[in-house]
Amino acid sequence: EAGVAQSPRYKIIEKRQSVAFWCNPISGHATLYWYQQILGQGPKLLIQFQNNGVVDDSQLPKDRFSAERLKGVDSTLKIQPAKLEDSAVYLCASSLRGQVNTGELFFGEGSRLTVL
């Protein structure tokens, strides 16, 4: 079974530029999450989708971050304009609908963003 796919793995941009990250979850997983992991900290949830609807985006900085999950499969996370403090690893995770309440998430390898 293929795992969660993310791209690009690494990205370096200058502040005020824009960047987009892509995620393809495990086939059949209805729930998709984007987490931000800053160096030395645990992952923090940015947004959660159930199929193509948003379940939780309370910690997404909506003035600069946006995310979409068209057709309920893959998802894109965009940052525009980027700030220095956005330097982090962006983790995508997915889970089966039936496992939503057990919290078992399957993570991709992450996209590491460096903002200069």
Added chain:
Amino acid sequence: AQSVTQLGSHVSVSEGALVLLRCNYSSSVPPYLFWYVQYPNQGLQLLLKYTTGATLVKGINGFEAEFKKSETSFHLTKPSAHMSDAAEYFCAVSDPPSNTGKLIFGQGTTLQVKP
């Protein structure tokens, strides 16, 4: 609000020694609890979880954890460390009533295993 505290950002043990990684949580209701492991340049992988039932749970690679409600703890242990256990470990909590699967993570503990 739920929170997770991992005591010690770095833990160093000798190969063959006991591994003990500490996790305390705060939650208004009995939570679901998890330990995830992250190897360098890889995503997080579930080690074990507690939802209901037996409070001592066993996971992969010889790890186990015990849910102690009175101490609000979920410490991770392994009797004998192996070099391949070197990684970062995250404790996480999920609030069952919300039923969304949202996880709140601790800040992580880096485990170093010395030969």
